[in-house]
Each structure stands twice: as structure tokens, then as C-alpha cells.
Amino acid sequence: MRSTLFRCLLAVVAVWVVVIPLAAWRIHNQVDSQQNQGQGKLSQVIKQADAPPPKFNSQKDSSPLHSLSKDLDAPVKMNSASKQQAASSATSVSSLSTSKSMASASSVLSASKSQASSFSKKSTAIVILTFNRPDYLKQTIDSLLQLPGARDYTLVVSQDGDDGTVKAQIDELEKNIPLIRLQHSHTPPPAADMGAVYYIAQHYKFALDQVLHERDFQHAIVLEDDLVFSPDFLRMFESLAWLLDADPSLWCISSWNDNGFKHLYLDPTKFMRTNYFPGLGWMLKRSLWQELRSKFPAEAWDHWMRTDGQHKGRDCIVPMLSRNHNIGKTGSTIDASSFEQFLANIDHNTDPDVSYGDTSYLVKQNYDKGMREKLQQAAEWRGSTP
Secondary structure, eight states: OHHHHHHHHHHHHHIIIIIHHHHHHHHHHHHHHHHHHHHHHHHHHHHHHHSOOOOOOHHHHTSHHHHHHHHHHSOOOOOHHHHHHHHHOHHHHHHHHHHHHHHHHHHHHHHHHHHHOOOOSTTEEEEEEESSOHHHHHHHHHHHHTSTTGGGSEEEEEEESOOHHHHHHHHHHHHHSOOEEEEEOOOOOSSTTTHHHHHHHHHHHHHHHIIIIISOOSEEEEEETTEEEOTTHHHHHHHHTHHHHHOTTEEEEESOOTTOBTTSOOOTTOEEEESSOOOSSEEEEHHHHHHHGGGOOSSOHHHHHTSHHHHTTOEEEEESSBSEEEOOSSBTTBOHHHHHHTGGGBOBOOOTTOOOOOGGGGSHHHHHHHHHHHHHHOOOOOOOOO
């Protein structure tokens, strides 16, 4: 009996002396290991935060968009207080770094706009393509010359063919303002079924070659002879031209919204991106024409511009509310019925003093971020439109 009691007492003593300390030692080691891992991650975050910005390719550095990318990607330097905060939560430090970079994105772009844009009125041509509609041509030119600053640009009028009434209209215009006059031979298409879309494509190729290849213009605003303009038509291009330099995911700016119908609410202060080439009063850079000219199609040039192989994922900037109004009820590719059904119902701006605000939201990463936020906040709507 006594020996049994003694053995039980000895077992209890062994638990207190050996087993419990051993368990405590193992727990202590696990805690130390987790703390060391946490400190290692923390040290890595702090090192990244204090590291200098990475080096970038000098050619890419010339673009304000790449400057923005550097600001978004480079770690934000942290003071000692920030490091103390990081010691309690490495995740919080990472979030803080990202939010500071995003907050500075718009100011970086705004600061670089005036320095980076290659746009100037003197190096920009306004190109009007015309064929056989002298009355429309006169309305287009009259509307254009009423715009503030229109005479600061070089006006180029390119006539396809030799229509006498159009020629007389250009003769009269030439007496009053300086212009560059182009004449394109209206040659028959290689196939009888090509028709008007062939003539139009060949004329576009000729005119853009003359302006952006043979001459030294850096930008062109391309018009046809059946447009009249909103009072801020030119100001819109002047305000947005910097984006073509800042954002390589853009390739044109247009004054026309294909879906800008009158029954919709269209904010005159806002613009959007689209990969559907709009045409009808648009701007391109010389560098884009150098890319396109050697492969420009024999016909249907505007549909060709909408193919993936040409836009390559690039977008055009378009206004919510169009900045021109089409008056061409008759023409090579439209009749009065189609005009009344579609083009006549596109609304356009009439306010000369509309303000655009900060347009850096149109840069791709800003635009995508804004669209995601709007989609997350959107509410379901059920109904019908007129």
C-alpha cells in the first residue's frame, strides 16, 4: 500500500518537474518562431518602403504616363512614426503605401500636362475633305471660322475630283483666308462593286499623306464637308490633346458620340473612352499616321479602323455630348431616310462656356479604377427607354 502511494507521488512530481517545463519550452519556441517570421516580414516591408525608386527605361520615362506608373509602383518612403505603426501591422503599412501613391496620381498628371504635350495650333492642320456638295461645304467652313481661335490653325481643303461648283467655292474661300489647297484625282476603282467607299478611302489616304507625311504637321483634325460645330469644338481638342502623348493606350480624340441621342441625359462636361472608332470630326497624331499609311485599305477605311488588328486595344476619347452636328442629309453613303432615323437624332453641345475640369480621369488606370467603382455602386434598374 505504501509503495503504491509512493509511486503515485513520484509520478506527480515527475509531471511538475519534467513534463510541464518541457511543454512550456516548446510553446515558447513556437512563439519565438512566429515573432521572428513577423519581424522578417516587417523588415522586408520597411526595406521596400525605404528603397529608392527603381530605374526605368529612358525612352519610356519621356511619357507622363510612365511617370505616373512610376509613382504608382514605387514604394512610399516612411518616417519613424510610420515604421512604428508598421511594427504592429505590416499589412497596414502596405495599404498606406498604396493609398498615398494613388492619391498623388492625378496631381502628377496635372503637373506634367503643360510640359509634355506636343500639341500646338501652329503645328496642327484642320483638314476638310470635300467632293461634290458645295452648299454643305460653305456651311461647314462658315461654322468653323466662327469658332474662337480657328484662324490660328492651318486650314487644308482637299477636293476629290473636279466638280466646278466646289472648285468655285474654294476659290472664293481662298480670297478671304490663307489655306492649303489639295486636289485629288477621282480615279475609277479597280473593281466595279467597290464604288463610293473606294473613292472615300483613297481620298483620305491622299489628304492625310499630304498633311502628316509630306508636310511637317504634328496633328490633324479631320473633317468632312457636312459638319457644323459646337462653340467649344476646338477648345475640346486643345484641352484633351495632351492625353495622346501621356497615354499610349489612346490613339485618337473625336468630337462625335455615336450613341449620343437626344432622349438621353448627356453630361456636357464629361468624356469617355471607346475602342469603337467614331470618326466624324477627329484628331490624330503624325506618329499614328506613319503607322497606318503603308497598310491603309483600298475601301471602307473607317470599318478597317475598328478592327482589332488596327486599334490593338487602343481607345479613342469621345464626349458624352457630341461637339458637332451632321447636316449631310444626302451623300455618297447615306440617304435622307437614314439621316432622319439616326444622324438627325444625335444631340450636340451649344454651351460655349462649359468647363471640363481635370481630365486626368481619362488616363487608362484612372479610368478603369473609376469604372470599377461606379459598377460596384450601381443599383439594379428595370424599365424601358423611349
